[in-house]
Amino acid sequence: MKHVVTAMFVIVAVIHLLPLSGVLGSERLASLYGLAFDEPNLEILMRHRAVLFGLLGAFLLVAALRPALQVFGFVAGFVSVVAFLWLTWSVGGANAQVARVVTADAVALACLLVGFTAWVLEARRRR
Numbered sequence: 001m002k003h004v005v006t007a008m009f010v011i012v013a014v015i016h017l018l019p020l021s022g023v024l025g026s027e028r029l030a031s032l033y034g035l036a037f038d039e040p041n042l043e044i045l046m047r048h049r050a051v052l053f054g055l056l057g058a059f060l061l062v063a064a065l066r067p068a069l070q071v072f073g074f075v076a077g078f079v080s081v082v083a084f085l086w087l088t089w090s091v092g093g094a095n096a097q098v099a100r101v102v103t104a105d106a107v108a109l110a111c112l113l114v115g116f117t118a119w120v121l122e123a124r125r126r127r
Contacts (some may be wrong), residue, residue: 002021005064012112013058017061029046033046035095083107
């Protein structure tokens, strides 16, 4: 079960690390999200968002290998994924590139659910 938890964290971490490439500039952001980022303030905000996703992805990788951090990893992962899925659903009208992000976050949510279930089962087994 420990390996399942680790594997699920790694997958979710990679999904969260993918937007980190957006820090490279507006061209990369445009290819990620299918939008123009020619307004400087929007580019700054989105590049900063890329950095934050990088931090979250790095934390999830550390949590994959450090059981003491896994509760926090699950909380952070679930908040990130569920918030994005809810926002996308509540606003609607996502383009094809954002729909790809929705699919990736749906995969991340499934991995978090599998990983959390394995984590709970492993904790019960140890008692």
